[in-house]
Amino acid sequence: MSESAPTREVARRVFADEFNDATFTFKESDDERAPLYSLLPTGAKANRVFLVGTLTETEDVGEDSEYWRGRVVDPTGTFFVYAGQYQPDAANALRELDTPAYVAIVGKPRTYETEDGTVNVSVRPESITEVDTATRDRWVVETAERTLERIEAFDEEGNEYARRAEEEYDLPLRRYKRAAIDALESLDETEDGDGEDEDTRDAETAESV
């Protein structure tokens, strides 16, 4: 690809469980404006993520000016999303949206070290839009697929970010594989779930009669 047209960074697909483990961030050049990457434990760098989940809570946690925090839940955990005056569209969306709602978010990973030394990982959103169930399910399948691809490629020779993840984290990969499987299985449950609900209802009716 050409140097003259900077290529846009791909938006990684990563479940909340893995995203929140990605506490290590780095830059690849000394340039002050160089992009900041978070290192995913399955061995990839992420400068941007795309996620879809259920917005369960929004709160203005700002002191002087509005600063919105949203909790976005996927089958594996919770993404924390923060938007303030520099993300007006996203802040607007968090202010306006009713919870719960499925939302799609494009954003940048950010980390924050608390006083006791724990590193919190969050998303600084570029856009937040409301989406439907089909989009959310598609994301779950896609994210499971991408996660498994990263796990598969982990031991490949020359996988620079996997070697780095080994050094920085020492987290067992099977955890993320398990999370991907659980996430996929949760889709089945939602479908079968309707049936089960009916069964239960029938049982209840039977009992009450």
Next chain:
Amino acid sequence: MSDIQQTAQQLHDQFSEHLDVDVEEIEERLERYVDEYKIPLDEARRSVESHYLDEAGIERDELGRGGNPTVQAADVDTADEWVDITAKVVDLWEPRSDSVAQVGLLGDESGTIKFTKWAASDLDELDEGQVYHLGNVVTDEYQGRYSVKLNRTTTITEVDEDIEVGDDETTVEGALVDIQSGSGLIKRCPHEDCTRVLQNGRCSEHGEVEGEFDLRIKGVLDDGTDVHEIILNEEATTDLTGVTLAEAKQQAMDALDTTVVADEMRETLLGKYYRVSGPTLGRYVLANDIEELNDPVDGESVLIKARSM
């Protein structure tokens, strides 16, 4: 034609002025290297070439540039390479500068590529619709878009056959992760053949002009592995959003602000999955067709894969 036959033909062409040797003989020699001695074709070519150089009693650089790779229009993906191409002139454009003699589009079965012929190169005129073999052209790249440049050493040979020009149509899928600036209700320069998008009422070529409204989306589709930039023209934009140019103008008028049109598009389109097909132009896919992917997905195959890992 096999690779060996093709190479034999090229070698034959290279030596045709120096040696009386037939293609079959060259082919046999190449075959012996490749099939019997398992030598890679390019090595074999070099050896066979050396053999005939000896026979003809000439040096390698006296051979001329017969050794350029022959490329297909859509396959050019490096700059500054000397290549040969056989292609049809599918379009001739108005040169924007006196230094350019001819500029336009070449096409072959694989697709199309832009070409530029410099005035200083003093070459024969190319006719639209005619197929040519162009020897010794140089590839170039600008903003991810490739072209070939004809130069003083380029040979132009008319070819007496027609080529069915392929469209480089592709289909891409992914989540729409960005709608870029320059989307929504835009204004274009009204000058003939210009159509540049105005920035603050100014055309970069014609200065301040009374622009003409147009509707478009410049977006980014991302599937988590690759990023594709897409452009929707007025028709595709209306198809997708249900908003016509007239309605977009009305929206802008009501709000006294043209940016509301793009804002509204961002709100309704971003974060959803789409399939887009159309021809590629440089790094863009020009969306002839766009549909939202909202049918239920089946995670079963991924699940099977995951469990087997």
